Amino acid sequence: DGGITQSPKYLFRKEGQNVTLSCEQNLNHDAMYWYRQDPGQGLRLIYYSQIVNDFQKGDIAEGYSVSREKKESFPLTVTSAQKNPTAFYLCASSIRTGQDEQYFGPGTRLTVT
Amino acid sequence: AQTVTQSQPEMSVQEAETVTLSCTYDTSESDYYLFWYKQPPSRQMILVIRQEAYKQQNATENRFSVNFQKAAKSFSLKISDSQLGDAAMYFCAYRRRRNNDMRFGAGTRLTVKP
Numbered sequence: 001d002g003g004i005t006q007s008p009k010y011l012f013r014k015e016g017q018n019v020t021l022s023c024e025q026n027l028n029h030d031a032m033y034w035y036r037q038d039p040g041q042g043l044r045l046i047y048y049s050q051i052v053n054d055f056q057k058g059d060i061a062e063g064y065s066v067s068r069e070k071k072e073s074f075p076l077t078v079t080s081a082q083k084n085p086t087a088f089y090l091c092a093s094s095i096r097t098g099q100d101e102q103y104f105g106p107g108t109r110l111t112v113t
Numbered sequence: 114a115q116t117v118t119q120s121q122p123e124m125s126v127q128e129a130e131t132v133t134l135s136c137t138y139d140t141s142e143s144d145y146y147l148f149w150y151k152q153p154p155s156r157q158m159i160l161v162i163r164q165e166a167y168k169q170q171n172a173t174e175n176r177f178s179v180n181f182q183k184a185a186k187s188f189s190l191k192i193s194d195s196q197l198g199d200a201a202m203y204f205c206a207y208r209r210r211r212n213n214d215m216r217f218g219a220g221t222r223l224t225v226k227p
Contacts, residue, residue, distance in 0.1 A: 031213065042117070042204055042217030043158075050213070058214070090158060101148060102215065104158035 003027065004105035006091050011110045013085075021076045021108050023091035032074035033092040033102060036060060043090060049074055050096075078110065085112045117207050119218035126195045127226050133180075134190045134221045136205030142166075144210040147181065147188045152202040152220070161203070164188065192223075200225045 004025045013019045025032065031050050035043040045058030049068040063082025068074055074093075078085045088109050092102040116139045126132035138147070149161040164172045164181050171179050176196075180189045192199055205218040 033213070033215075040122075040219060042206075042219050043215075044217075045214060048213050056213070088156065092158075101146075101160050101163055103160070104150075107156050 004091060004093055004103060006089075006105040006108050009106065009108060011108055013110070013112050015112055016080045017112075018077055018079050019085075019110065019112075021078065021089055021091075021110065023074045023076065023105060024072055025074075025091075025093045025105075026072060027093060027095075027103065028071070029093035029103075030071070030096045031094045031100075032068070033094075034058075034064070034066065034074070034076045035090045035092065037088040037090060037107075046076065046089075078112075085110060117205050117216050117218040119203075119205055119221050121221045122219070123222045123224070125224040125226060126192070128197060129194055131191060131193045132195055132223065134192075134203050134205075134223065136188045136190070136218055138186050138188065138205070138207045138216075140186065140207065140209075142209050146208050146210065147179075148206040148208070148215075149177070149179070149188075149190045150204045150206060150217075151199075152204065153198075153200070158204075162190065195225050197225050197227060199223060 007022045033048040034046040047066045049055040065077045090107045091105040094100040094102045118137045145166045147164045151159045151161050162174045162177050176193045178191045202220045204220045208215040
């Protein structure tokens with residue numbers, strides 16, 4: 001089946017550690033996105049990538065980093081510089097940027113203590 | 114900056130009845146897209162319906178329809194014949210046509226009573 005996978009579903013880390021969240025898609029989509037969701041709030045864009053080896057900052061990129069070495073993969077690293085990393089993280093993709101709707105993965109719940 | 118406002122944090126509806134979720138947005142653009150996404154307890158975001166701003170006709174997908182009022186910058190979602198499976202968080206979202214920056218509202222939690 002085509003889709004977007006995120007692993008793991010739940011992730012626990014100690015404060016001060018970097019952690020990488022996985023996002024893979026087999027939809028042959030060009031564009032990929034990372035969002036953060038906090039309770040009582042909508043989704044906020046962290047980073048997005050339109051093509052391989054290119055990515056752009058979203059509204060809340062500070063403390064995060066990404067790479068796009070392959071079309072299928074767009075991993076997100078939550079660094080120790082992110083002050084409030086505990087959140088639900090959603091990855092999405094779209095055929096291309098602009099008008100197309102985004103399709104979402106199942107999300108990863110990150111808890112940092 | 115574009116903002117999306119959902120003024121109803123929670124709504125409830127009786128099974129088989131109709132409910133309308135509200136959404137307003139602020140933009141100076143004329144060419145954009147609007148979306149309603151559903152997030153059930155599994156937290157998987159699912160696209161419910163989309164509307165292109167240049168289309169006057171309101172989008173419809175089975176039991177889901179929208180009332181798009183461009184001048185008023187309003188984009189409400191109507192769910193007819195509500196089912197228990199419709200219970201979820203619903204998010205309204207806006208995106209400019211040539212832009213990747215999708216803006217989401219804070220969401221409305223819909224409860225369906227049997």
